[in-house]
Amino acid sequence: MTLNRRSMLKAGVAAATLPLLGSKAFAQSEPLKVGFMLIGTVNDNGWNFGHAQGAKFMKEQLGDLVAEPTIVENVPEGPDCERVLRELAQSGHKLIFATSFGYGDYVIKVAEQFPDVTFEHATGYQRSANVATYNARFHEGRAVCGTIAGHMSQTGKAGYIGSFPIPEVVMGINAFVLAARKVNPDFTITPVYISTWNDPAKEADAARAMIDQGIDIIAQHTDGPAALQVAEERGIVGGFGQGADMSAFAPNAQLTSIIDHWGPHYVNSAQAVIDGTWETGDRWPGLKEGEVQIGPYGPKVPEDVVAAAEAVKNGQIDGSFNIFTGPINDHTGAEKVPAGVTLTDAELLSMDWYVEGVIPPA
Amino acid sequence: MQFRLEKRPEPSRLMLYGTPVAAVVLTMFIGAIIFSLIGYDGIGAVREIFFTPLTNAFKWQDLGVKAAPLIIIGVGLSIAYRANVWNIGAEGQYIMGGLAAPWGALASHGAGGWWTLPAMMIAGVAGGAAYAAIPALLRTRLNVNEILTSLMLTYASVQLIYYLVRAPWKDPMGMGFPQTRRFASEALLPNIIPGTIVHAGVPIAIIVALVAWFIMTRSVFGYQMRVVGAAPHAARYGGFSENKTIWLALLVSGGLAGLAGMLEVAGPFQRMVPGFPTNYGFTAIIVAFLGRLNPLGVIFAGIVMAITFVGGEIAQTTIGLSNSATGVFQAMMLFFLLAGDILVRYRVRRVTPQVEARA
Structure with a gap:
């Protein structure tokens, strides 16, 4: 989005000289072209903004080693993304980041056709020789947020706006409520799934409906600050920024935020490809x-x-605390994880059950 | 100098076919100016959006795959709109076709055969037609406006996808992800050109349009559709039943939307996912009008719309034009077309005022 006229010309010339299959290897002096495919817009102030910041960070760190990153916005999770991936690969991008879960099938498919292009799929689970996956342990941040919620909620009830009930989202909900119940054992959370990553109107509607039902803390696993804005407007205890600091939209209601700092990962990957x-x-x-x-x-x-939250944060940094260490009961009260046992990464990545304190959606 | 709009005794054929072309040309022209004024490379934007998809042979497969569902749905809508039946819910019928087809594919998973795809096709058509039957029933029995009912049913069908992929149809190997399993190979549309993504749905779209054109111009059914739309009173006098026309229009447009849904789910998607609705049903409304409600015109209109989609993505990767630009270009095209339509029925006459009025 920040291309100037000169780099446009260069891009045009580069594209024109490319063979149709894009299989020509670049000379070593050529800066690496890195493409980013986003599901929303870079100005959503959340998830997509975080990736765009990461792209910017990569360019700043690597300078002339990489070209100005190419960002394609609003790419739906379906056959349309396959076309965008091919377009990026054909136009000489040798490293492509696909930053939404639903791109998975198509990344694998296109990667087969472009064996000399490196793909990385955020939040995915399918890999191949030239497709890696990457994610961030957001649930660690959720544990910090949950601790704050447990201390500050007066009604002991929180709402959680999710996109889809996939393991990544379920894990965050569970981490949040486990942390909150360590402070307030009666704490409950109600998830609502809105079946999209980014629809400010739906996010705000869900937030309003849940506030009307008596929640005073709201968390969300969607891309933008809409829910926080509602929290600010309705004057409930508050909520949490997701993906980026959203205090500009809710200066009082944002209790803290989970910030994704993708930059270092993008620098490492680009450097490794170079x-x-x-x-x-x-x-x-x-x-x-x-x-x-x-x-x-x-x-x-x-x-x-703040001190309690910092303790949870630092415990996770030095490894002395893990939110998914038992005893953990599932939402029916049956023991799921015995005392002293910690869930493995594989168990987390296929998590399809809720812990005690979650009121499962119908 | 003053101008006056004067009604033509007969609609102008030149303008009828000229305005869609003029709309596309004007869109490019005005688009280039607007984007230059707001600081983009306007000429580059028009070049990337409208011409690169045509000049780069590697993009043709994308055009075909993107245009196919638009053409199939657009043909159905053009038949319905001819009869003045306003089916706005093709998106919902497309979804129901896309849901009816995998129902068979999943039930017969691993036990299918040559008959799987034809059966899915029938299921898709039946699913779309059945969903369009609801507005037809409400319209003919209770006189409920089909614009509202067909549109609202679209939202219900989206919720049905979410329900199915989360519970009964959830992929057993999908680690809890809300999607169906990938269909077995006999339930997938074959690729007709090796090395590309062009699937059997592309020639089917052309065949559907040609058959529809033949039926609309050469059969009593087509005549009935046209005459009921153009002159309802005369049609009633001539013995054509209005209710029957409404039923036919909705079933045909719904069935074709359902067929498009089946082809999409068995072709590019290969499984049902929550992201299945991608507004083909709504975009096809523009396609139907841009194609002058003529099945042959719809082929060209479908390709023009596909060009703007594919070109919009090219413009994002090459010159960094925002995605919203594609929407602006498509909207301009429809606007100029509708605005230009006035020239079909009216002509502009220069009139010399008898008395110069001066302030």
């Missing part, structure tokens, strides 16, 4: 590596709560 050392795999860093960060605490959060 050096020829890139390998497929799954990368899943979190608070410790700085890929997930906790934003500034809001003005409403008292000092003792």
Whole structure:
């Protein structure tokens, strides 16, 4: 989105000289072209904004080694994304980040046709020789948010706006309520799924409906700040930014935020592709590596709560605390994880059950 | 100098076919100016959106795949609109066709055969037609406006997808992700050109349009549709039943939308996912009008719309034009077309006022 006329010309010339299949190898002096495919717009101030910031960070760090990153916005999760992926690969992008879950099938498909292009799929689970997956341990941030919620909620009820009931989202809900119940054992959470990652009107409607039903804390796993804006307007205890600091939209209601810092990962991947050392795999860093960060605490959060939140954060950074260590009961009250046992990454990545305290959606 | 609009004794054929072309040309022209004024490379935008998809042979497959569902749905809508039946819910019928087809594919998973695809096709058509039967019933029995009912049913069908992919149809190997399993190979549309993504739905779209054109111009059915739309009173006098026309119009347009849904789910998607609705049903409304409600015109209109979609993505990757630009271009095209339509029935006459009025 920040291309100027000169780089446009260059891009045009580069595209014109490319063979149709884009299989021509670039000379080493050529800067690496990196493409980003986003499901929303870069100005959503959340998920997509976070990736665009990461792209910018990559360009700043690597300078002339990489070309100005290409960002394609509003790409739906379906056959349309296959076309965009091919378009990026054909126009000489040698490293392509697909940043939404539903792109998975198509990334694999297009990657087969372009074996010399490197693909990375965020939040996915399908890999191949030239497709890696990467994600961030957002649930570690959720544990910090849940701790704050447990301390500050007066009704002991929170709402959670989710996109789809996929493991990544379920994990976040569970981490949030587990942390909150360590403070307030009666704490409950009601998830609502709106079947989209980004629809500010739906997010706001869901937030209003849940506030009317008596929740005073709201969290969301969608892309934008709509729910927080409703929280601000209705004057409930508050909510949490997701993906980026959203305090500009809810200066009082945002208690803190989970910030995705994708930049270092993008720098590492681009550098590895340039050096020829890139390998497929799954990368899943979190608070410790700085890929997930906790934003500034809001003005409403008292000092003792900040201290409790920081303790949970630092415990996860030094490894002394894991939110998914038993005993954990499922939502019916039956024991799911015995005391002292910690869920493995594989168990987390296929999580399809709710912990105690979650009121499952119908 | 003053101008006056004067009603033509007969609609102008030149303008009838000229305005769609003029709309496309004007869109390019005005679009280039607007985008230049707001600081983009306007000429580059028009080049990338309208011409690169045509000049780059590697993009033709994308045009075909993107245009096919638009053409099939657009043909159905053009038949209904000819009869003055305003089916706005083709998106919902497309979804129901897309849901009816995998029902068979999933039930017969691993036990299918040559008959799987034809059976899915019949299921798709039946699903779309059945969903369009609801507005038809409400319109003919209770006189409920089909614009509202068909549109509202679209939202209900979207919820049905969400329900099915989350519970009964959830992929057993999908780690809890809301989608169906990938269909077995006999339930997938074959690729007709090796090495490309062109699937059997593309030639089917052309055949559907040609057959529809033949029926509309050469059969009593086509005549009935046209005459009921153009002159309802005369049609009634001539013995054509209005209710029967409404039923036929909705069933045909719904069935074709359902067929498009089946072809999409068995072709590019290969499984049902929550992202299945991609507004083909709504975009096809523009296609039907841009194609002058003529099945042959719809082929060209479908390709023009596909060009704007594919070109819009090219413009994003090459010159960094925002995605919203595609929407602006499509909207301009429809606007100029509808505005230009006045020239079909009216002509512009220069009139010399008898008394110069001066302030």
